[in-house]
Amino acid sequence: xxxxxxxxxxxxxxxxxxxxxxxxxxxxxxxxxxxxxxxxxxxxxxxxxxxxxxxxxxxxxxxxxxxxxxxxxxxxxxxxxxxxxxxxxxxxxxxxxxxxxxxxxxxxxxxxxxxxxxxxxxxxxxxxxxxxxxxxxxxxxxxxxxxxxxxxxxxxxxxxxxxxxxxxxxxxxxxxxxxxxxxxxxxxxxxxxxxxxxxxxxxxxxxxxxxxxxxxxxxxxxxxxxxxxxxxxxxxxxxxxxxxxxxxxxxxxxxxxxxxxxxxxxxxxxxxxxxxxxxxxxxx
Amino acid sequence: xxxxxxxxxxxxxxxxxxxxxxxxxxxxxxxxxxxxxxxxxxxxxxxxxxxxxxxxxxxxxxxxxxxxxxxxxxxxxxxxxxxxxxxxxxxxxxxxxxxxxxxxxxxxxxxxxxxxxxxxxxxxxxxxxxxxxxxxxxxxxxxxxxxxxxxxxxxxxxxxxxxxxxxxxxxxxxxxxxxxxxxxxxxxxxxxxxxxxxxxxxxxxxxxxxxxxxxxxxxxxxxxxxxxxxxxxxxxxxxxxxxxxxxxxxxxxxxxxxxxxxxxxxxxxxxxxxxxxxxxxxxxxxxxxxxxxxxxxxxxxxxxxxxxxxxxxxxxxxxxxxxxxxxxxxxxxxxxxxx
Numbered sequence: 369x370x371x372x373x374x375x376x377x378x379x380x381x382x383x384x385x386x387x388x389x390x391x392x393x394x395x396x397x398x399x400x401x402x403x404x405x406x407x408x409x410x411x412x413x414x415x416x417x418x419x420x421x422x423x424x425x426x427x428x429x430x431x432x433x434x435x436x437x438x439x440x441x442x443x444x445x446x447x448x449x450x451x452x453x454x455x456x457x458x459x460x461x462x463x464x465x466x467x468x469x470x471x472x473x474x475x476x477x478x479x480x481x482x483x484x485x486x487x488x489x490x491x492x493x494x495x496x497x498x499x500x501x502x503x504x505x506x507x508x509x510x511x512x513x514x515x516x517x518x519x520x521x522x523x524x525x526x527x528x529x530x531x532x533x534x535x536x537x538x539x540x541x542x543x544x545x546x547x548x549x550x551x552x553x554x555x556x557x558x559x560x561x562x563x564x565x566x567x568x569x570x571x572x573x574x575x576x577x578x579x580x581x582x583x584x585x586x587x588x589x590x591x592x593x594x595x596x597x598x599x600x601x602x603x604x605x606x607x608x609x610x611x612x613x614x615x616x617x618x619x620x621x622x623x624x625x626x627x628x629x630x631x632x633x634x635x636x637x638x639x640x641x642x643x644x645x646x647x648x649x650x651x652x
Numbered sequence: 653x654x655x656x657x658x659x660x661x662x663x664x665x666x667x668x669x670x671x672x673x674x675x676x677x678x679x680x681x682x683x684x685x686x687x688x689x690x691x692x693x694x695x696x697x698x699x700x701x702x703x704x705x706x707x708x709x710x711x712x713x714x715x716x717x718x719x720x721x722x723x724x725x726x727x728x729x730x731x732x733x734x735x736x737x738x739x740x741x742x743x744x745x746x747x748x749x750x751x752x753x754x755x756x757x758x759x760x761x762x763x764x765x766x767x768x769x770x771x772x773x774x775x776x777x778x779x780x781x782x783x784x785x786x787x788x789x790x791x792x793x794x795x796x797x798x799x800x801x802x803x804x805x806x807x808x809x810x811x812x813x814x815x816x817x818x819x820x821x822x823x824x825x826x827x828x829x830x831x832x833x834x835x836x837x838x839x840x841x842x843x844x845x846x847x848x849x850x851x852x853x854x855x856x857x858x859x860x861x862x863x864x865x866x867x868x869x870x871x872x873x874x875x876x877x878x879x880x881x882x883x884x885x886x887x888x889x890x891x892x893x894x895x896x897x898x899x900x901x902x903x904x905x906x907x908x909x910x911x912x913x914x915x916x917x918x919x920x921x922x923x924x925x926x927x928x929x930x931x932x933x934x935x936x937x938x939x940x941x942x943x944x945x946x947x948x949x950x951x952x953x954x955x956x957x958x959x960x961x962x963x964x965x966x967x968x969x970x971x972x973x974x975x976x977x978x979x980x981x982x983x984x985x986x987x988x989x990x991x
Contacts, residue, residue: 400776402724450958456775460722461914461957468907468950472943585903589787592780596773626802630791633784637769640781644772 371501372618378503380614381511382576384607385569386587387594388517389562391606394595396534396558397452399459403467405588407563410470411436411570412579413478415485425486429571433564440563444556452555467584474581482583485574510572517565518607525603534558586629593636599646608647612639664984665842673976684827688820696823700891702932703826704884705908707833709924711880712909714837717919718846719873720853722775724906725782726881728766728789729759731900733882734889735793741809748809749825752886759882763875771870783903790901804896807889822891829887833880834977837921840876841979849873853919911953917963921977926965 386408393399401407411432418428443466451458484491493505525531533554536544541551573579573587590613598609613632620631639646688696708730716722733755740746740754766785773781794802810818840846851859852866860866889895908931909924916927938945956963968974 394776398776400779402776402780447954447958456779457716457722457918458957458961460724460776460779461910462954464724464907464910465950465954465957469947469954472947472950476943476947585783589780589784592777593784596777596781626791626795630788630795633788633791636784637788640769640772 372622373615374501374503376615376618377611378507378511378614379618380607380611381507381514382569382572383590383594383610383614384514384518385510385565385572386591387598387606387610388514388521388603389565389569390588390591391595391598391600391603392521392558392562392565394600396538397555398538399448399452400456400463401448402460402463402588403470403584404463404566404591405586406467406470406584407436407566408570408573408587409474409579409581409584411567412485412574413474413570413581414567415571415574416478416483419486425488429485429575432567432571436563436567437560440566441556441560443563444559445552448559449552449555467588471581471584478581480581482578482580483574484578485571487575491575506576510576513568513572514607514610517568518603521603530557590632593632597636597639597646599648601646601648605646605648612647661983661985664982665978665980670978681827681831685824688823693816693819696819697891700822700826700887702928703830704888704891705905705912705931706924706928707829707884707887708881708905709909709912709928710833710837710921711877711884712906713913713918713921713924714840714880715873715877717913717923718841718849718853719870719877720856721870721874722779723770723782723877724779724903725770725784725786726877726909727901727903727905728782728786729763729878729881730885730888730905731786731789731793731897732762733759733885734895734900735799736882737886737889738799738805738807738895741807742805745809748807748890749821751809752825752829752883752890755886756879756883759885760875760879763878764871766878767871767874770874786901786903790897793901794897800896802897804894804899807893807895810890810893822887826887826891829883833883834921834925836876836880838977838979841921841977845869845872846979847981908949911949913963914953914956915963917966917969920965920969920975921979922965922969922975923963925976927963930964 386405390401390404393401393404414432414435415425415428418431419425423431447462447466448459451462487506490509491504491506494502495505495508496502523531525534533544533549536547536549537551537554544554545551570579594609594613595606596609597612598605598607612635616635617628617632621628623631687699708726712723712726715726733752736758737748737751737755740751741748746754770778770782770785793799799805813821841849848859848864848869851862851864852869856866885900889900912927912931913924914927915930916923916925934945934949938948941948960967962970
């Protein structure tokens, strides 16, 4: 029982990293990025490609992060900013189009085979906690990174100039502009930050299991469920939602291998029905 | 003292040529109905397939373009209609052609409880939330061994019918479904409820203050859209005979519908019609390019949304004022006399 819970929490760590980027983009510019999962996969394949060009795998995993940030900045600045507004249709159609473009570009370049990122054996090492209990080093590391990222984002939003700018444009972009902020630039910075998280999530997913070009939509749904279940109030909510999703899926998988993802979806719908504001509904 | 000018006006909707168009449409439908008498069977098969795409896109347009509810989960009702038809036909001996209509009705009925959950979300969240719901449907049917689980199954109910008459009947039913769905959406948009729907799309708060019951209107649109999607799904698999959860609940159905509506022009009935035509032509010439073709469709949708928002028919309507299905109301001054 405890072991099941622990497995769920470790899986939740990975989902936290999937969800933080989505939560950030939701929070700052009310943008629903339907290509979120595909960008995660793109991050993993980016690291794989760098590795393929002769870069040491660990170096490749790190170098992909600033590249992702630049890509995020450019996409927000030159594409997504033009779709923002009261009407949700343009941003949804554009990100959905991006999703299809990325999936098929990856399919064309890397084929449909799932592959994983070389971790020099890290993925099979384990930490022995007691006679009967051991956890993998990599999942534990991912959980640790997820906690650091959550704390870091929460701190950034509460205590820095950039965080204040994010909150200001989120509350009212027009007033923020009057106060001297350029909201479109702030949006681009938020997306750059989100894309670093996205690429990190992709790399860790590639290290832990496998990635394939068609995996994106499923990861988007996991990230979305975690964000909504947690509530839009804070990144702590996103963390809690991810843990709930991880544990539910793990319980489902234990009952029947075909039920894990399904159980996670049902838990999401259940939370939506009984607590539509999520677990932590306070405003950021 | 200035004379008081009293203006008299009338609300106009159709044009003089609307009646002519109606006659042309009737002739076209009769001509199309004779197709099984002289055309090859591959034409009929192609028509059925494209008709399903069209009905699905028309209903997506009703939901998103008129109702303002952008869903990425309409494939839930497409698949549900299809599986309903299959279960009725295979297990209960219902004629599959009759079961098509029942499939649509079941999809519409199921949409009512589903809306209780889906309507908790708005805007972009609604879009992805409906996608989750569609995935729940897909995974549920994949776990049902009675209908073949994840591998799917075959529609055996049509076994006794000769191939030629099966194809002709499928074609006629498809034609009937297309005409019925266009009429349904057109008459709905011309009715009082259609006007209410447009008011809600433009400003829900103002609409509510004018006495429109926003909640039940949205539910009505969601139900009708689900009915249409279910009809399209049931029809598609009567033409295809082989069903699997991955095919029936594929997000590609919605992806293609979004493409068609965006290219043709959102929020107008001509939009999906023109969009389907473009989609059909593109797939005819380029679908052999596989992933390059899909990349092209994605890019085209992105560029259209950013630089050509009104879509093809929106452009035509702005430029020349043409309208095949006039649902807009215009105020026309008739006389101007001083009192």
